[in-house]
Amino acid sequence: MSAPAPSSGPPTLELRAVEVSHGRRRVLHALSLDVRPGELLVVVGPSGSGKTTMLRAAAGLEPVDSGRVLLDGDDITDLAPGQRDLAMVFADLALLPHLDVAANIGFGELARGARRRQVRARVKEVAADFGIADLLGRRVTRLSGGEQQRVALARAALRRPSAYLLDEPLSHLDPVLREEARSQVQVLRSRDGAPVVLVTHDPHEALSMGDRVAVLREGRIVQVGTPEEVYATPADTFVARFVGPLPMNLLSRDDGHVGIRPEHVRLGDDLDARVQRVEHAGTEAVVHTTTERGPVVLRLPWGERPRVGDDVRLGWSPAHLHAFDRDGRRLAR
Template sequence: MTLVLDGVRVTHGATEVLHGVDLAVARDELLVVLGPSGAGKSTLLRVVAGLQPLAAGRVAIGGRDVTRLRPGRRNVAMVFQTYALFPHLTAADNIAFGLIVRDTPKAEARERAHRAATVVGCAHLLDRRPGQLSGGERQRVALARALVREPDVFLLDEPLSNLDAELRVEMRAELKALHGRVGGMMLHVTHDQVEALVLGDRIAVLRAGRIEQVGTPDEIWRTPATTFVARFVGSPPMNLLPADGPLPGLASTGQVIGVRPAAVRLGADGVAATVERVEVVGEDAHAYLRLGEHPMVARIPAADRPAPGAQVRVAVREADVHVFDAVTGQRV
């Protein structure tokens, strides 16, 4: 069982939203589509769900071409950012709703709803209505509603973005564990790089309707394919400097070097720099430097942070340098 998007194009009038996207999700894989607002992430989900017509391309699920099939015949389930629960129904009825409208016997629908609720940890909430539930509880109900249908593909549209930071971490772990228990293909979209790196078996980085890179979290982090991926995945973002900039000899003319802030070393040797400001983040500090006309960020232990205005020296090991083409932004 696989999900395949082949040359998918979507247009809104004269505007092309998705530019010939090719993407495949393997059996029992959780693939995260990561990108900024406006990248086309939700449009991609709507294409798979059958809610968005195509200008070109095809969608196949399990080898079956579903491009022209109605949403109800695709056997996919979607979890929305806003939960989309019926406020007048109990959690049990919300979970079972999709089964009931498909003429599943009520007793069977109730039993399947209870099983799904047990899997996601909300069986004790089945008699409550959405207004009586917290954000995390409503999200569990929404997940159970998708799970109860036993779909071929789970589509998750930024399902954790409305939760507070602590609950988001908790639900992230539970979602990863849920996928480990039930398997299936999951296509999860988010703008949160940490969420993508933690959840994804693989990550597809989407920018302005085009796939920039597909790879494991480790590949995305260690070998970004473009300068966009290098800057988008990482906090603080990767430093990008011209080859003829303040760190010469690390790349050729017409190239750009990239250095993760954690790889920037402050010490007695190296290139002179001025500390413009320092941000302390727990045990780390982000030192914002100026090397001539070029800015650079170093992530260092908070205990070793220099004072703003201090003169320091910056060194980078050649092994820690990423090299990109200055025109295309592609990794060299």
């Protein structure tokens, strides 16, 4: 089952200048964002950046101070959560421990008044899609973390909403199960083409899963683009350091900083450095050095690694350099 191509048409779900406060603390600052039909939009940011609050505001679980929430062009800002055609998967999955898998999947639809016979048939269908048809009679407390996550996604899919909201759905899984679960998120949007908004604190998840990536910092969207755009042309030094397998190196200069990714640094003749630490990374070594312009990290083949304490010279191609001003904003080449 292949994922549908994102549409360039009008957005399915749109947040327009949404502001949310918790007491006197502003959590979201005039946040504007949209997700298009068939799209998987990943919102990535550190803990406390407002990711969950943003989803809860879209779902109607969090009151907004100002701004609007639109679904298929209709203003749903003042609608109750149950009146919004959205399905949310919570970080803790919110499964009912006293019920079996089938009852968990069908619970919401039955509560909304759907006929039991119809729900039972649809539960079997969606369970097959998510590979849990043989678990329908089992208590959710007897499932693995990955199986529980499939149940939560199946429950959301049963509703056939206009859009899905996923709050860090992979964060509680170990690395092996996390890889498997990513494919289940693709199953979710492949069933009916509804777009998915997924939030995570993991930049690797964002780059590997999203059709587009939105970077959130302190309640503000600082950049939106394809994974390639966000990684190759970060809007500021925060994005440059936060998004990627390793933070971008930032070298000080009079008018700001020059940035370069670790994979673009080599042993060369541009800058003197001393090796402080060498980390094993499979076939590569991650080499940490100190220089007069700040710390520099580079990736080298394991067999070409220097030793701790070695004095080396580093180099790079000018084409791989990024320029940022004193405030951290990206400068045009």
